[in-house]
Amino acid sequence: MSQPPAEIIKLIKAANRVLISTHIFPDGDALGSQLALGYALESLGKEVYLYSEEPVSYILDFLPGCDKLITFLPERNDHFDCAISVDCGDSRRLGAGADDLICHSPFIAIDHHTGHQKFADISWVDQHRSSSGEMIYDLCRILGVKLTYEMAFCLYTAILADTGSFKYENTSPHTMRVAADLLEYGVKPAEICGYIFDNYSINRLRLLQEVLATLELFADDAIAFIHVTNELFDRTGALPADTELFINFPRSLKSVKVAIFLKETVDDLISVSMRAKGEVDVATVARAFGGGGHVNAAGFKLPDTTIDDVRQDLLKKLLPLV
Amino acid sequence: MSQPPAEIIKLIKAANRVLISTHIFPDGDALGSQLALGYALESLGKEVYLYSEEPVSYILDFLPGCDKLITFLPERNDHFDCAISVDCGDSRRLGAGADDLICHSPFIAIDHHTGHQKFADISWVDQHRSSSGEMIYDLCRILGVKLTYEMAFCLYTAILADTGSFKYENTSPHTMRVAADLLEYGVKPAEICGYIFDNYSINRLRLLQEVLATLELFADDAIAFIHVTNELFDRTGALPADTELFINFPRSLKSVKVAIFLKETVDDLISVSMRAKGEVDVATVARAFGGGGHVNAAGFKLPDTTIDDVRQDLLKKLLPLV
Numbered sequence: 162m163s164q165p166p167a168e169i170i171k172l173i174k175a176a177n178r179v180l181i182s183t184h185i186f187p188d189g190d191a192l193g194s195q196l197a198l199g200y201a202l203e204s205l206g207k208e209v210y211l212y213s214e215e216p217v218s219y220i221l222d223f224l225p226g227c228d229k230l231i232t233f234l235p236e237r238n239d240h241f242d243c244a245i246s247v248d249c250g251d252s253r254r255l256g257a258g259a260d261d262l263i264c265h266s267p268f269i270a271i272d273h274h275t276g277h278q279k280f281a282d283i284s285w286v287d288q289h290r291s292s293s294g295e296m297i298y299d300l301c302r303i304l305g306v307k308l309t310y311e312m313a314f315c316l317y318t319a320i321l322a323d324t325g326s327f328k329y330e331n332t333s334p335h336t337m338r339v340a341a342d343l344l345e346y347g348v349k350p351a352e353i354c355g356y357i358f359d360n361y362s363i364n365r366l367r368l369l370q371e372v373l374a375t376l377e378l379f380a381d382d383a384i385a386f387i388h389v390t391n392e393l394f395d396r397t398g399a400l401p402a403d404t405e406l407f408i409n410f411p412r413s414l415k416s417v418k419v420a421i422f423l424k425e426t427v428d429d430l431i432s433v434s435m436r437a438k439g440e441v442d443v444a445t446v447a448r449a450f451g452g453g454g455h456v457n458a459a460g461f462k463l464p465d466t467t468i469d470d471v472r473q474d475l476l477k478k479l480l481p482l483v
Numbered sequence: 484m485s486q487p488p489a490e491i492i493k494l495i496k497a498a499n500r501v502l503i504s505t506h507i508f509p510d511g512d513a514l515g516s517q518l519a520l521g522y523a524l525e526s527l528g529k530e531v532y533l534y535s536e537e538p539v540s541y542i543l544d545f546l547p548g549c550d551k552l553i554t555f556l557p558e559r560n561d562h563f564d565c566a567i568s569v570d571c572g573d574s575r576r577l578g579a580g581a582d583d584l585i586c587h588s589p590f591i592a593i594d595h596h597t598g599h600q601k602f603a604d605i606s607w608v609d610q611h612r613s614s615s616g617e618m619i620y621d622l623c624r625i626l627g628v629k630l631t632y633e634m635a636f637c638l639y640t641a642i643l644a645d646t647g648s649f650k651y652e653n654t655s656p657h658t659m660r661v662a663a664d665l666l667e668y669g670v671k672p673a674e675i676c677g678y679i680f681d682n683y684s685i686n687r688l689r690l691l692q693e694v695l696a697t698l699e700l701f702a703d704d705a706i707a708f709i710h711v712t713n714e715l716f717d718r719t720g721a722l723p724a725d726t727e728l729f730i731n732f733p734r735s736l737k738s739v740k741v742a743i744f745l746k747e748t749v750d751d752l753i754s755v756s757m758r759a760k761g762e763v764d765v766a767t768v769a770r771a772f773g774g775g776g777h778v779n780a781a782g783f784k785l786p787d788t789t790i791d792d793v794r795q796d797l798l799k800k801l802l803p804l805v
Binding site (some may be wrong): 164313325326327328329330333334335337338340341342344345349350353354358359360361362363364369370373374376378382409410411412413415416436438 | 532540648649650651652654655656657660661662663664666671672673676677680681682683684686688691692695696699700704731732733734735736737738749
């Protein structure tokens, strides 16, 4: 486990105007880390700009500070003392305006993704961390930030989201101690879990029931596929964002080593999420299809294909691995 | 948050032969706490007897030390220096042999249930604790027990089971710090979560899909019922123990304040589990039907009735509360 490089501390301490971004389609760790770092640097008297390509999804709009996000790109010649990207493993995931972000110098990346593709001037990448939130917590401590309820709330959300509530292999004693400290600021675990995990609409539960019915098993039940079609969204009234965490159901099967969730998207792509247990490395599989992620959690998207074709293509890659 | 009374420490320190029991149908907290305390007292050189009315269910038989459990009652005149019950809130839940257990003196109760009905000579009851496991951890520290991997594994399982992996309101900073310490002994959160949460059989997932289809909502979707019949068990090949945690699905609905799971049992009872969010007190409701539990998690069983009748009777009690 590494600590933030002295150069990053020095640059942040010296900066007055800071731009902070994260990856597109931000999850709880991305957005929670971005907002917490924003609050932290503001508390140190800095002028902070929080950039996000798209508006916050309804799933995460409970996070304090979402209203501070700007969805327009800062001007190229706008002067920032530094720009920081949190939780982004690849410049392509900075979004359509990646070039207009990276041009701001020095550009700092803070990230915990396995296979992080360096794109910043200075990077603090630690794949042994549970979450970017855990890294931002340590950074705040070193910067002498006085944590507030809002920062603790955002950081707890970040850690919770990326550990699946302390269930995943990335949960370390340090993760737990950081979480304990954050609870001291009045954060209520049940409240945040309520927002993240127990926030189902009735349509979402109906969709879950339909998606569970699509379960298909291969390789002595070691490979499990589920899928969702646009027709199922129409029939249940559920939204694409409602499928978050559905992959955990096939993953929860005792026999399963790799779980795959195939989704038709509104823009006619097939979106693929994979979760592995044990030694199977799905990040490598995802990269073969132009995607990426962690060893145990990776994905990609493909145009001009069908759920059936993707399943067949993936099976060819996965069967030798289980 | 209270610490173990000095008298309990003194009695345990002085004891050479100790009988340890827990509640019937033991869950992860009950069995994990019992086994951990057994290992701990053995490590202090004591002779330990671990009693359980029935054999360990397949759901929990991953716990180390299960083979040490005895299912026959010790003789009434068998001399124990003390008997300890962990995680049991009511003498009736000690099982058919409750009288033959309590006759062993001094009888010590260590428990965290709200509405604990005193039955022991000396009790340490702390309803602010997440789990009995958290209490046994503190007890071990005070007794000077050198924790081992097995004890840490059992205690982590206990805490994990009763906090739903640190999701419930009972999760405190202390709970998190205890968990952090336990991880230092080499416990892998993902491994134990795998046993407790990701251990579905394919039949169990099929049953889940069928049970989700039974969802019924009342009071502007604030009260959610699901149920399972013996016919559904037969059709899916799933077992009664497979329904563990199904109640979390109706509970996860944003609009729901009380979730109820009605189950037909093989001995022709209707078993009722209730989970509340927020201020609704389901322990009081359960007591009105002869059951018990925590404010947010309670239950009871009724003979000579049907799922439909129990639903109607419960609705009368619940409608004024939401």
